[in-house]
Amino acid sequence: MTNNEIADQLNELADLLEIQGESMFKLRAYRKAAEAIEEMPASLEDRINAGEDLTKLDGIGKSVAEKCSELVTTGQMKKLEEVRQKIPRSVLDLARVPKVGPKKAAALFNELGIATLEQLRQGCQAGKVRELPGFAEKTEQAILAGLEKIADVADRMLWSQADEAAGELLKHMRSCPEIEQMELAGSYRRGQETVGDLDLLVVASSSGPVMDHFATWGQLESVTGRGPTKMSIRTRRGIQIDMRVVPAESFGAALQYFTGSKDHNVQVRSLAKKHGLKINEYGVFDAGDQPVPGAGATEEAVYRAIGLDWIPPELRQARHEIEWAATGKIPQLIDVADIRGDLHMHTSATDGKNTIGEMADAARQRGLQYIAITDHSKRVTMARGLDSSRLLEQWAEIDRINAAANDEFRILRGIECDILENGGMDLPDDILAQADWVIASLHYGQSQPRQQITDRIVGAVRNPHVDIIAHPTGRLIGRRPGYDVDLMAVFQAAAEHGKMLELNASPQRLDLDDSNLIAARSFGIPVVISTDAHHLSGLADIRFGILQARRAALTAADVANTRPVHEFLQLISRG
Numbered sequence: 001m002t003n004n005e006i007a008d009q010l011n012e013l014a015d016l017l018e019i020q021g022e023s024m025f026k027l028r029a030y031r032k033a034a035e036a037i038e039e040m041p042a043s044l045e046d047r048i049n050a051g052e053d054l055t056k057l058d059g060i061g062k063s064v065a066e067k068c069s070e071l072v073t074t075g076q077m078k079k080l081e082e083v084r085q086k087i088p089r090s091v092l093d094l095a096r097v098p099k100v101g102p103k104k105a106a107a108l109f110n111e112l113g114i115a116t117l118e119q120l121r122q123g124c125q126a127g128k129v130r131e132l133p134g135f136a137e138k139t140e141q142a143i144l145a146g147l148e149k150i151a152d153v154a155d156r157m158l159w160s161q162a163d164e165a166a167g168e169l170l171k172h173m174r175s176c177p178e179i180e181q182m183e184l185a186g187s188y189r190r191g192q193e194t195v196g197d198l199d200l201l202v203v204a205s206s207s208g209p210v211m212d213h214f215a216t217w218g219q220l221e222s223v224t225g226r227g228p229t230k231m232s233i234r235t236r237r238g239i240q241i242d243m244r245v246v247p248a249e250s251f252g253a254a255l256q257y258f259t260g261s262k263d264h265n266v267q268v269r270s271l272a273k274k275h276g277l278k279i280n281e282y283g284v285f286d287a288g289d290q291p292v293p294g295a296g297a298t299e300e301a302v303y304r305a306i307g308l309d310w311i312p313p314e315l316r317q318a319r320h321e322i323e324w325a326a327t328g329k330i331p332q333l334i335d336v337a338d339i340r341g342d343l344h345m346h347t348s349a350t351d352g353k354n355t356i357g358e359m360a361d362a363a364r365q366r367g368l369q370y371i372a373i374t375d376h377s378k379r380v381t382m383a384r385g386l387d388s389s390r391l392l393e394q395w396a397e398i399d400r401i402n403a404a405a406n407d408e409f410r411i412l413r414g415i416e417c418d419i420l421e422n423g424g425m426d427l428p429d430d431i432l433a434q435a436d437w438v439i440a441s442l443h444y445g446q447s448q449p450r451q452q453i454t455d456r457i458v459g460a461v462r463n464p465h466v467d468i469i470a471h472p473t474g475r476l477i478g479r480r481p482g483y484d485v486d487l488m489a490v491f492q493a494a495a496e497h498g499k500m501l502e503l504n505a506s507p508q509r510l511d512l513d514d515s516n517l518i519a520a521r522s523f524g525i526p527v528v529i530s531t532d533a534h535h536l537s538g539l540a541d542i543r544f545g546i547l548q549a550r551r552a553a554l555t556a557a558d559v560a561n562t563r564p565v566h567e568f569l570q571l572i573s574r575g
């Protein structure tokens with residue numbers, strides 16, 4: 001049993017108990033443990049089998065330790081099985097609908113027997129939901145709107161989750177000696193925010209042994225289809241994987257085809273027609289249906305056959321990439337290695353896990369030249385947000401650490417300052433004026449009307465001490481739509497006042513999204529890609545943001561934190 005599988009079960013237990021109304025204290029213990037287990041490099045199963053005392057591990061208490069041992073030794077967790085009996089798993093989906101949440105999901109299930117999204121939709125449409133205490137006709141409308149919004153992402157996973165599964169899959173498949181070449185295609189390769197299934201492409205002279213090998217994967221739950229060249233499976237975590245085995249001479253054509261997007265492929269095929277060629281997943285063919293020699297073996301050759309430069313998968317969206325590829329104008333997309341600073345992160349002073357020094361050392365090891373420490377401000381009471389005096393103390397500590405360092409690495413004195421419900425910043429201007437870097441973000445009053453939210457954010461942009469707006473739409477992919485904000489007004493204000501906008505790289509935020517990044521660039525607004533790390537490993541999330549930026553065709557020049565710290569400081573308002 002992998003660490004992720006164990007963590008999944010603890011999270012499911014916490015989610016189900018939350019619906020049962022269990023205390024936040026207990027829920028937090030399970031969720032914290034799940035997080036610790038996911039981040040643990042060694043296998044928990046091995047540790048349990050070796051008789052290790054789990055309660056010695058950070059974040060794991062006695063009750064969790066017992067549950068993990070039980071799970072690893074018996075394959076089941078009694079407590080989880082018990083609550084699963086009482087609450088169907090699909091009720092968890094209800095809780096994720098915007099405007100529902102665990103409390104309302106519990107009421108819907110207990111009082112009305114609503115257990116699925118479809119039943120929820122019907123209940124709202126029939127006007128039954130409004131009869132529950134605490135619900136109203138307005139609530140029904142809001143729930144219906146919420147259902148629409150999650151419909152798009154219902155059966156999809158975050159790219160980061162797909163990436164985890166992809167890593168495990170490739171690790172297993174690499175031990176198959178018959179495989180000559182292998183690549184994941186589809187939405188995963190294009191770096192889409194969410195991924196429906198994994199599309200695996202394999203080159204092998206014969207498909208039988210490869211398929212047999214695939215079937216022995218420990219993560220496999222069931223084989224859902226097997227033909228001469230294609231095999232589909234479902235993993236124990238519910239992920240669908242399609243594998244196709246192709247001959248080497250078709251690999252490029254197949255990779256091009258199965259990478260998509262569908263719309264990009266339509267454009268590629270129609271361009272091929274204009275060249276008197278046909279392109280499909282088997283190769284490139286001339287008017288007489290004869291294969292163009294060598295043209296199907298690599299993607300470069302496929303594109304070259306129709307007069308195009310190779311197109312990075314992230315750009316294959318039927319936007320401008322064909323035109324760019326035809327005229328040698330494919331932009332040099334930003335890369336993780338271009339990033340020199342990470343400008344949004346938390347420490348143990350608020351809801352982060354590590355100290356300033358630890359974050360700085362981890363950032364150094366990642367090759368960064370500067371970071372900003374941006375803990376929450378006092379309004380965020382849940383995270384013990386900083387008031388002016390704690391903030392000044394933190395900055396004094398940063399000064400000491402910077403002074404003691406024997407290299408050029410620089411820690412900027414920052415703050416993630418909340419934009420208050422009634423507008424205005426959570427900390428006084430005379431404090432903000434002393435910061436190197438002020439992030440403004442909105443965490444409360446997210447359901448206010450459009451004008452009010454827009455005024456709050458634009459107000460923050462206009463504050464002379466604010467440098468940037470963090471996660472400007474507030475969306476959480478698949479869980480919560482963004483707040484209702486007039487982004488064009490925010491862009492206009494940012495452009496006018498020389499402010500920046502964040503691309504928050506945390507995998508469930510990825511906020512701004514690709515089309516908003518394109519819009520921001522058209523306003524000439526510098527983007528900063530930051531991780532919003534809450535622990536050391538969070539710094540690695542930068543790659544999720546980079547993928548998102550690449551889909552928006554951003555280059556290093558479009559992103560402010562690719563610059564050396566002195567140039568960066570000149571670029572921000574307090575230069």
Ligand code: DCT
Nearest residue numbers: 186187195196197199257258259260261262265
């Ligand atoms: N494809 C295509 N034309 C089709 C169907 C598929 O060109 N009519 C290509 C493009 C995508 C690729 O096959 C894989 O198909 P899917 O897995 O359905 O698409 P995807 O882009 O990977 O999206 P998803 O995230 O939903 O899997």
Ligand code: MG
Nearest residue numbers: 186187197199
């Ligand atoms: Mg796919």
Ligand code: MG
Nearest residue numbers: 197198199242
């Ligand atoms: Mg597929």
